Amino acid sequence: MKRKIAVALAAAVALAVVGGIAIQADEFTKKDQERWEKEYMSVVQKGRALWTSPQLGTNGVACAQCHPNAANTHPETYPKFQQQLGRVIALREMINWCIQQPLEGKPLALDSPDMVALEAYVAYERRGVALAPGKH
Amino acid sequence: MNPIVPSRRDFLKGAAAAAAAGVVPMSLVKLAFADPAQDFTFAYISDAHIQHISGNKFVRNWDRGLIRAVAETNLLTPKPDFVMFGGDLGQLGMKEELDHGAEMLSKLRAPLHCVMGEHDYYLDLGEYWSKLFGPHWYSFDHKGVHFVVLNSILTHDEWTYNRWPSAEERMLQMAGLDNPNGSPFMVGEKQRAWLEADLDKVAKTTPVVVFSHSPLQKLYKGWNFWTDDAEQVQAILAPFEKVNVIYGHVHQIQYNQIGNISFNAVMATAWPWPYPNAYAQAQHTMPVLTVPMNRADPFFERDATGWQFIDVHTGRVALKYNLYNNTARTVAWNPATGKPEDTVFQDPAKRVPPQVHY
């Protein structure tokens, strides 16, 4: 009985492949990957725009003024104990700290698209650096 | 005869008190090359970046930095011979910013000389600046030292005059340090010719100190830690025995030695910048010599900012970096090695965190 089912399955798959339908496929197609890469980069660009924008705060200061190319943000060290908040935090909480403190603005919701964009930009500029969570 | 250059502590107490105290700051003992009576000091305040918000509101953080630097400079005893302002008084070159900054600088109790920065220049090409502070480049002599001030943040004519639809846009574009639409700094042909002629009248043994906003070196192009005609300017300075270049713009401690020229950066009163090696994607040629300053705690708005006072001793400079919430640093000429060095931390074994991780 098992052998019959196996044969039937094999036949079905063969048909599907021959028919050009990737019903069960786990692989991403090249087209999908390219498209998603572009979508990702558009969010990185959005993050860059926010990074250089005076609109995140209320005093005209932009993240890029102290962090050109997001340098010195050490995203690879998060989560870590952040003395300015008195506890272990994730990167986005520090982004909010900076928005509130030097930029004198209102914090973003932790799941807001703008916050994701900012994190995407920070990570992108730090690509290639090994994780070192908790490091100071 | 080894003249003793006082440490800042003794400096504040007066040189006589230092001698009486019998304290010899070993790191600053130098061999005499010239008459010790020619020793003098001056203060250097730079990169205030006064930033206008609206009406008569300015970014408080940067205001406080300049206020503090001026107040402390005024406490120096003995008084410095003069004070340099190293450029970038305003953030976007606006009249309000330059006026507000000039007002704060007017509280200084010593004569003031100014260096042009790109944030002062690219809105109106230095027109209002000249009304406040005079020429964009000039020289003067003081106690046997020849001082030159360059406007080293010029750039290609095309970028300056033709690229941008408005002066405001041009200023905004130049204001972004990491802006890919920026353009490299340079001294330019006209000033180089002026510099050659100016130095022609100066003896090769006379110490020369050049004040510049950009580094007169090629350090990292991505952030305009760069002077495009650096080699040509250095060549003009090469014939002189003792040359010191003091520059701003980088908002961090840097120092280097190229041939006979010592290079020393000054800090900003406004905010510190990361070192180029903190940018993972950067290709840079930062001087290996520099011991980086400590990382700032962003809660303390003055951390890793400061001002400096400079001993001109026997034609070489020693800079004392007055760093808040951090150990003060001294970078001084070491005659044994022939370059400027951090008097405490130069030895790799003496580095402490977070100097290693900046």
Place this chain on the structure above:
Amino acid sequence: MKRTLLGVLVAAGLAATAVLAADAATAKPPLGLPPVPIPADNLQTPEKVALGDKLFDDKRFSATGQVACATCHDSKKAFTDSPLRVSDGIKKAGKALNGTRNAPTVVNAAYFDVQFWDGRSPSLEDQSQHPFLNPVEMGLKDHQPILKIVRSDPAYVKAFEQVFGKKGAQVTMKEVQQAIAAFERTKVSGNSAFDRYFYGGESGALTDAQKRGFDLYVNKGRCVSCHRIEQTQALFTDNRFHNVGVGINDIQKDVPALAGEFLQAKATLAQVDVKVLGDKRTSELGRFAVTRDFEGLGAFKTPTLRNAAVTSPYMHDGSLKTLKDVVVHYNNGGVTKEGDPVNDFLSGGIRPLNLTEPEIDDLVSFMEALTSPEYASLPSAARMEVKP
């Protein structure tokens, strides 16, 4: 030792008591605090602590025989002399002499790296010798009167021999200071409502107002960076010095002259001790008087906030009477009266906070949650409108 059963039991009982008492400072620290730092050359023993307590209370160690450490650091007032702004020292012509600085609590002082508001003393041991000699505190010319007493008073003679194995001229100020420090190291307390909430997992330990206050403390209030709270402990101090705009605001124009005078004086620690307590204007120079470093101008050590509610008034000069006054001072960005000019040397961490009235009250409520159970019965001066 007699090896009878009784003897063994008694010995065991004594030993147990000794272990318990000795562990007072070395055992599990209070909730919210790390182990007390204890120097290797001055270990805790119950006898040393008891000796230190006796010395701490001894009024004979003053020029008039009326002032002891405990006079200004009163155990019934959480080891302060609340509500005095600055302390009353020995009396001269019937009137108590005053200094320039508010008596800080001894409670949890063991966690400071340095002692005094300006950090001029490197340890508890060192600190204890200075008030004896200060003209406006206990007024002795030197420590000889103290040594005379401890070397001759029978109770002291016995105690110093037992604790240090020393007698006669072998008993020096070093032993006196070590005993006092050992006693002070037992004055540590945590286990406040905040500790139970944050470290003990008791979500009901704080009221809603206090929880809101805690959020402000970390975020909008900008308190946590100097008055440190960490993941597993809270000292409420960073052991650093900051100019927060108290006192120095009144001498802004005089700073250059005062600083200059001070630099020329080139004072020793003992001389600094006398000068800063003797002259109010010089006192406002703060840490600068000790280090002659610009960064110390007008800067004072961050005190702990533990038990703040019962140790008013506040700041190095006792000039702020209630916790609300303190929060308002910070809210104003480092001036007590809103709109006053800020001093040039203000710490970079201080700036206007834009707190609303309810937010200010919430922060005050939060600080009331920092009182340890031992002191909870003291009147909370947090909100008292104390008459000037």
